[in-house]
Amino acid sequence: MQTEYDLSDELSTIDWWALANVMAAANLFDRKAFDIARAFHGSYASVFVHKGDELVAAARATSDGVYYATVFDVVVAAEHQGCGVGRMLMAGLLAKLPFERIFLTSVFGKEDFYAKFGFLRQTNAMGLYEGPALTSAVQRGILQADA
Ligand SMILES: CC(C)(COP(=O)(O)OP(=O)(O)OC[C@H]1O[C@@H](n2cnc3c(N)ncnc32)[C@H](O)[C@@H]1OP(=O)(O)O)[C@@H](O)C(=O)NCCC(=O)NCCS
Numbered sequence: 001m002q003t004e005y006d007l008s009d010e011l012s013t014i015d016w017w018a019l020a021n022v023m024a025a026a027n028l029f030d031r032k033a034f035d036i037a038r039a040f041h042g043s044y045a046s047v048f049v050h051k052g053d054e055l056v057a058a059a060r061a062t063s064d065g066v067y068y069a070t071v072f073d074v075v076v077a078a079e080h081q082g083c084g085v086g087r088m089l090m091a092g093l094l095a096k097l098p099f100e101r102i103f104l105t106s107v108f109g110k111e112d113f114y115a116k117f118g119f120l121r122q123t124n125a126m127g128l129y130e131g132p133a134l135t136s137a138v139q140r141g142i143l144q145a146d147a
Helices: 016-025 033-041 085-094 111-115 131-139
Strands: 005-008 045-051 054-063 068-076 101-104
Touching: 005 085, 016 033, 016 054, 016 068, 033 054, 033 068, 045 085, 054 085, 068 085
Parallel strands: 068 101
Antiparallel strands: 005 045, 045 054, 054 068
16 A cells, blocks of 8 residues: 555655645644744754645655754645655655754654654753744643643
8 A cells, every 4th residue: 555655855746735724634833834844944854645636645844954854744634644755755755865864843642653763752852932822832732831
């Protein structure tokens, strides 16, 4: 089944509205297609998975190109989860990140997915959020206000 899925890093043919829908449906973020396109174009590495013409998954990472990279926006469309697409996506992205330190923040409950690729829990992470992002993160226990 997995051979039906194609991994690519080509930004120019991506349907950003389709990706916005995949992200919103996965409860990842409700973001505008234009802003998602800008974020992927501004990233160090991006990977996408298609099944035929359908965009079914995406992930990206920022990096200084020397020491550090941070993984963002890992998403597989709900109807394609559990088929090995997430593994294909992360393996493809990590192959583009030959750095000593790679960071990510996981949605609660997905940590063991990232553990499959060698990620360990990090105890010294801090975040500087603003506005609604700060309010939401504190409410969900992602940021501790007394840190
Ligand atoms: C998390 C996500 C990317 C996983 O993608 P997927 O295509 O379902 O994953 P795969 O089928 O490739 O699974 C790869 C491996 O991870 C495991 N795995 C997948 N989801 C897991 C989870 N939530 N917890 C623990 N292990 C998980 C699988 O069992 C599989 O293990 P195996 O290869 O040893 O058999 C996908 O569920 C998703 O997009 N979720 C919604 C958006 C989201 O939460 N993204 C993460 C943001 S931090």
